[in-house]
Amino acid sequence: MMNAQKTIGVDFGGTSIKIGVVQGAEVLEYAPPLPTQQYASPAEIIDAMCATIRGLLQHHPEVVAVGLGMPGWTDFYRGVLYQLTNVPVWNHEVPVREIMEQALGLPIVLDNDANCMAYAEWKCGAGRGKDNLVCLTLGTGIGGGIIINNRMLRGKTVSAAELGQTSVCFNGRVGPFGNIGAVEEYIGCNEVAADASSRYAEQGITRTPEECTPYLLAQAASSGDAVALSVFDDFAQKLGCLVMNMMYALVPDAFIIGGGVANAGSLLFEPLQQHLKAQLFPVHYAALNILPAHFGSDAGLIGAGLMAADFAKGAIS
Numbered sequence: 001m002m003n004a005q006k007t008i009g010v011d012f013g014g015t016s017i018k019i020g021v022v023q024g025a026e027v028l029e030y031a032p033p034l035p036t037q038q039y040a041s042p043a044e045i046i047d048a049m050c051a052t053i054r055g056l057l058q059h060h061p062e063v064v065a066v067g068l069g070m071p072g073w074t075d076f077y078r079g080v081l082y083q084l085t086n087v088p089v090w091n092h093e094v095p096v097r098e099i100m101e102q103a104l105g106l107p108i109v110l111d112n113d114a115n116c117m118a119y120a121e122w123k124c125g126a127g128r129g130k131d132n133l134v135c136l137t138l139g140t141g142i143g144g145g146i147i148i149n150n151r152m153l154r155g156k157t158v159s160a161a162e163l164g165q166t167s168v169c170f171n172g173r174v175g176p177f178g179n180i181g182a183v184e185e186y187i188g189c190n191e192v193a194a195d196a197s198s199r200y201a202e203q204g205i206t207r208t209p210e211e212c213t214p215y216l217l218a219q220a221a222s223s224g225d226a227v228a229l230s231v232f233d234d235f236a237q238k239l240g241c242l243v244m245n246m247m248y249a250l251v252p253d254a255f256i257i258g259g260g261v262a263n264a265g266s267l268l269f270e271p272l273q274q275h276l277k278a279q280l281f282p283v284h285y286a287a288l289n290i291l292p293a294h295f296g297s298d299a300g301l302i303g304a305g306l307m308a309a310d311f312a313k314g315a316i317s
Contacts, residue, residue: 005023005062005312006021006022006060007306008063008065009021009300009304009308010049011113012068014036014071016033017048019034021305022301022309024306027298029059031056037087040089041089042084042089042092046094046103050103064309064312065109066109067108067116068109069112069301070112071084071112072085072087073159074111075159077158081094081110097110107308112145117135117143118144119152119303120300120303120306130253131149132252133145134146134250136255136259137293141184142164142188143163143164146160146250147252163246165184167180168186187235187261190209192212192214197209200212215260218264236272244276244279251284257292269290
């Protein structure tokens with residue numbers, strides 16, 4: 001991939017903003033991350049991103065475009081961000097592409113961060129060569145990206161594949177938009193940590209939610225901790241409901257699952273397969289293909305960079 005064009009990718013998180021120079025599936029240089037919550041307005045955030053990008057351009061003047069993956073409601077075609085998840089100051093529509101193109105003099109492409117992860121896996125990762133994919137990111141929220149017939153599914157309002165907002169319980173918890181039983185209200189990292197803490201308390205064990213991160217739970221489960229194992233089984237059952245729904249609806253070539261909880265490997269994927277076997281028609285289960293994501297924490301950055309390169313040459317799909 002060293003003959004690929006250089007781009008700059010931006011992976012916008014609720015805690016920090018990662019920015020780096022991308023070439024193909026590699027990140028050539030990282031800028032110091034920006035502290036997301038430090039800024040008082042969208043204008044300040046955009047100014048800080050532009051200043052960091054200019055610094056990278058001094059070392060990489062051959063960069064052809066910039067890609068941004070942002071965790072909110074984005075309009076890919078207009079280059080507009082409507083709202084940023086977990087960033088209270090960004091609560092209104094902002095024409096990000098127009099502002100940044102004027103500031104940087106480079107093509108700008110903007111998409112949801114989960115779509116960027118899906119783009120990376122589709123083009124260069126676990127889904128390379130496959131025409132139909134459902135990609136899931138498991139983190140604070142549950143993000144999704146869908147590829148249908150070798151094209152990114154965007155929907156009429158360019159906000160398709162918000163899979164974390166789909167329901168796994170018709171009379172369950174209320175999601176942020178009034179949606180009932182949203183899956184991320186059960187298996188988002190914060191919800192899993194709170195659930196694990198409660199389960200430990202039932203056993204007379206004191207564990208704060210901060211002591212129940214996916215990493216720490218995976219360590220405990222690997223050592224045979226019954227509570228941690230039960231948490232992973234429950235997580236797999238609820239995630240399995242989402243995968244089941246998508247399997248009956250789409251029958252993709254593969255499901256690609258990434259994010260923090262996916263790093264648990266067999267602790268997650270083995271019970272997930274068991275729950276799905278119990279819920280799927282045999283023909284559907286035989287066609288089921290669940291793959292761990294190839295890219296780790298750089299997936300969004302790489303996907304934004306790859307998308308920017310395709311956007312610059314008019315090959316975006």
